[in-house]
Amino acid sequence: MRADVPAFFLAGPTRTVVGEGERESFHGTLRAPERWLAEIDGALAASDDPRAALVVGALPFGEDAPVRLFRPARALVSDAWGATTGASRAIARTPIDRAAHDESGGFVDAVAQAAGAIRGGALKKVVLARATELTVDQRPDVNALLAVLRARNPHGFTYSLDVAPGASDPTRLVGASPELLLSRRGTTVVSVPLAGSSPRCADPIEDRERAARLLRSPKDRHEHEIVVEHVVASLAPLTRALRFEREPVVSATPTMWHLSTRIEGTLRDRDLSSLRLAVALHPTPAVCGLPTRAAREWIARLEALDRGYFTGALGYTRAGGDGDWIVAIRCAEIAGARVRVFAGAGIVGSSDPELELAETSAKMRTVLGALLPSREVDPPRSHAERADDER
Numbered sequence: 001m002r003a004d005v006p007a008f009f010l011a012g013p014t015r016t017v018v019g020e021g022e023r024e025s026f027h028g029t030l031r032a033p034e035r036w037l038a039e040i041d042g043a044l045a046a047s048d049d050p051r052a053a054l055v056v057g058a059l060p061f062g063e064d065a066p067v068r069l070f071r072p073a074r075a076l077v078s079d080a081w082g083a084t085t086g087a088s089r090a091i092a093r094t095p096i097d098r099a100a101h102d103e104s105g106g107f108v109d110a111v112a113q114a115a116g117a118i119r120g121g122a123l124k125k126v127v128l129a130r131a132t133e134l135t136v137d138q139r140p141d142v143n144a145l146l147a148v149l150r151a152r153n154p155h156g157f158t159y160s161l162d163v164a165p166g167a168s169d170p171t172r173l174v175g176a177s178p179e180l181l182l183s184r185r186g187t188t189v190v191s192v193p194l195a196g197s198s199p200r201c202a203d204p205i206e207d208r209e210r211a212a213r214l215l216r217s218p219k220d221r222h223e224h225e226i227v228v229e230h231v232v233a234s235l236a237p238l239t240r241a242l243r244f245e246r247e248p249v250v251s252a253t254p255t256m257w258h259l260s261t262r263i264e265g266t267l268r269d270r271d272l273s274s275l276r277l278a279v280a281l282h283p284t285p286a287v288c289g290l291p292t293r294a295a296r297e298w299i300a301r302l303e304a305l306d307r308g309y310f311t312g313a314l315g316y317t318r319a320g321g322d323g324d325w326i327v328a329i330r331c332a333e334i335a336g337a338r339v340r341v342f343a344g345a346g347i348v349g350s351s352d353p354e355l356e357l358a359e360t361s362a363k364m365r366t367v368l369g370a371l372l373p374s375r376e377v378d379p380p381r382s383h384a385e386r387a388d389d390e391r
């Protein structure tokens, strides 16, 4: 028999948090956050066991979509390596119906339109996303998938969240994100925004060259600076001192190179919880764009997608306010045998639509590579192409 999948799971490099069952849940939207934030502050402060009290869940991408935040009935917070190590094999599955909802053609057109709007001065950056949907021959074993993702992404954040509580057939968002929206420990707050990317390559020399080219690329540096500026501007009024390097570094996941900047600050008000900080920062231009309002409008106009909690913020806040919130990317929504994999890419005026499409396909490999045999991982190809590969 399969072990139950917890309602919430987040395993980062230094901490694993598991939440089972629901003791109390909180409702509302990002457009009007004050009431539910106050309810959560109150519930955590009133807890009879403040060391154990925590709220877990996710903020959606959309301003009017519901937040998914709850106090688990039972929780485990461990500073040990997550319990899910060891598995590294692919979970052999065969997609039996693929790409019914693949929006790749529409995505290329949308990127071209967005880049044109940016060159025309309508906005500076927008992140456009697409999804590919497949039905596999058996329901994925989510615990096994988490184990594979965790083993392959030891420096990232592997997660799972039940996004449709109460449904007879659970829907889960499952992924391995490389991006820390913020972490709070006492008065120290850290954010590590990523933006500007290049797919990894199996050839080690070409792979290193791609990383070096990424670091020199004016287009990717521009994309990255926009995100750093937003995070710095959002944290500056809340912190006394902000420390970060002016030059980004290159960081790696198994599928991607990214430009990355670590930003650290000291909070002015130690009552400001990590959840309140997440609400202040989210959505950064790593998932939305700049200006935020204009980017949301362009996303609504150009994207044929309900993002749900993809490109939201997922994490936990403990009584006292400490916690971690990550950017919910490199993930899939899994409902029974249906798997919907998401990926987005930051668009600026000089973006090439075909390269942005290739970037989203590479990002999808985080989940697809853990779920499917390798010959099935790349996006839809004709039967003839597949036959060629197998020859």
Ligand SMILES: C=C(O[C@H]1C=CC=C(C(=O)O)[C@@H]1O)C(=O)O
Residues within 6 Å of the ligand: 127, 179, 194, 195, 196, 197, 258, 285, 286, 287, 311, 329, 330, 342, 343, 344, 345, 346, 347, 363
């Ligand atoms: C929106 C995604 O990635 C973001 C995070 C890192 C780099 C990104 C980029 O270079 O476009 C994206 O902003 C995604 O993986 O779906």
